[in-house]
Amino acid sequence: MQIILNGEPHPLEGDYTLLALLETLEVEKEHTALMLNGAVIPATSWHKHILKENDEVEIMVFVGGG
Amino acid sequence: MNDPLTFQNETLHSRLLIGTGKFANVETMIAAVKASGTDLVTVALRRFNKAQAEDDLYGPLAQLEKVKLMPNTSGAMNAKEAIRAAMLGRELSKSRFIKLEIHPNPHHLLPDPIETYEAAIELAKQDFLVLPYIPADPVLAKRLEDVGCAAVMPLGAAIGTGKGLSTAEMIRIIIRDTQVPVIVDAGLRAPSEAAQALEMGCEAVLVNSAIAAAEDPEAMAAAFKTGVESGRAAWKAGLMPTSEAAVASSPLTSFLSRDD
Numbered sequence: 001m002q003i004i005l006n007g008e009p010h011p012l013e014g015d016y017t018l019l020a021l022l023e024t025l026e027v028e029k030e031h032t033a034l035m036l037n038g039a040v041i042p043a044t045s046w047h048k049h050i051l052k053e054n055d056e057v058e059i060m061v062f063v064g065g066g
Numbered sequence: 067m068n069d070p071l072t073f074q075n076e077t078l079h080s081r082l083l084i085g086t087g088k089f090a091n092v093e094t095m096i097a098a099v100k101a102s103g104t105d106l107v108t109v110a111l112r113r114f115n116k117a118q119a120e121d122d123l124y125g126p127l128a129q130l131e132k133v134k135l136m137p138n139t140s141g142a143m144n145a146k147e148a149i150r151a152a153m154l155g156r157e158l159s160k161s162r163f164i165k166l167e168i169h170p171n172p173h174h175l176l177p178d179p180i181e182t183y184e185a186a187i188e189l190a191k192q193d194f195l196v197l198p199y200i201p202a203d204p205v206l207a208k209r210l211e212d213v214g215c216a217a218v219m220p221l222g223a224a225i226g227t228g229k230g231l232s233t234a235e236m237i238r239i240i241i242r243d244t245q246v247p248v249i250v251d252a253g254l255r256a257p258s259e260a261a262q263a264l265e266m267g268c269e270a271v272l273v274n275s276a277i278a279a280a281e282d283p284e285a286m287a288a289a290f291k292t293g294v295e296s297g298r299a300a301w302k303a304g305l306m307p308t309s310e311a312a313v314a315s316s317p318l319t320s321f322l323s324r325d326d
Binding site for chain 2: 006007025026027028030031032033034035038040042043058059060061062063064065066
């Protein structure tokens with residue numbers, strides 16, 4: 001299946017939760033905020049959301065800004 | 067000097083807020099934040115990019131124990147996007163502070179007052195401490211206060227221009243007519259301008275480019291700290307009234323010009 005990860009197509013084999021996706025991508029989970037199909041998903045729920053075809057996932061971090 | 071700036075149940079001990087953008091590297095930014103004495107810094111959200119993992123500021127900023135994070139909504143083109151950015155930011159910052167900024171035109175980066183107002187209404191309802199970046203418009207400032215913003219942040223000049231307090235007359239009216247803290251955001255270049263803002267009665271200033279783009283950001287951050295403290299002390303001391311006519315400060319007795 002394929003999801004849209006940060007605006008780009010991203011293939012996935014098998015079932016993934018949001019949490020599993022982050023672990024695969026080696027993202028620092030404590031430094032990350034997530035949106036799934038436009039909705040903010042709190043970190044406490046990442047393990048509950050199983051990704052489906054064409055889901056749009058945005059992984060955000062803090063960078064410098066004024 | 068214990069002179070805190072409070073927003074509902076949040077207390078700041080420095081009246082200098084610092085933006086973390088445009089620094090040459092993380093080490094320089096951290097040194098400047100420390101030298102500034104600030105306890106509130108702004109950060110932006112960006113898509114995770116493994117190739118630019120060093121841009122992730124969460125780790126370095128988390129080491130600064132007394133510094134709270136205020137995510138901004140930069141990149142938002144309208145109220146809906148700003149609200150979403152604010153929700154994302156709160157997940158990470160664990161703080162109620164949000165710098166609401168919606169400036170869709172990249173040529174001048176001036177705030178969109180209508181989208182800002184609409185986003186402010188919703189974010190205040192969602193229990194954010196909303197600090198909106200706004201044009202120096204006293205009517206808009208009052209309206210934002212009325213819908214529950216924790217402060218208003220009128221621009222001194224356009225972002226990154228370093229043209230100082232070009233809106234000073236409008237900011238004076240905002241200070242006079244609003245009850246929430248007025249924080250000058252954007253446009254400042256010199257610590258004397260920060261001092262002037264505090265002397266006028268602004269409760270704080272938010273500075274980024276003036277420090278990040280200085281030859282020595284750490285030293286400039288320290289200079290802004292002094293400027294802000296001096297301006298605040300002067301405001302509390304009460305500036306003398308101005309006068310159209312000269313008023314002598316020495317006795318003008320004519321004992322030197324005897325007629326003999």
